[in-house]
Amino acid sequence: MWEPQGADLEFDIPFRELAFEGVPFRSTVNVLPTVNCLVELTEMPFLVCPLEEVSEREGETEGGTGPGGGMGVRSFLRLYPHV
DSSP states (O other): OOOOSSOOOOOOOOOGGGOEEEOSSSSOEEEEEOSSEEEEOSSSSOEEEEGGGEEEEEEEEEEEEOGGGSEEEEEEEEEEEOO
């Protein structure tokens, strides 16, 4: 059996029911939150971003045709890693 030597590893399970679409690099992928970070592990390069390094911005945009023929308003949330 493999045993880590000098490594302090902690494993976390993503919350699939809270997944959302995002574009961390070049393509749209499902980003999954965990207790400590946001992860995307299906396409390379992988994304593992600790939550304490993320800030958020809410916004709205108008466009398209909404119900009744009027302009639709779309809400979104953008997450930015602290640089």
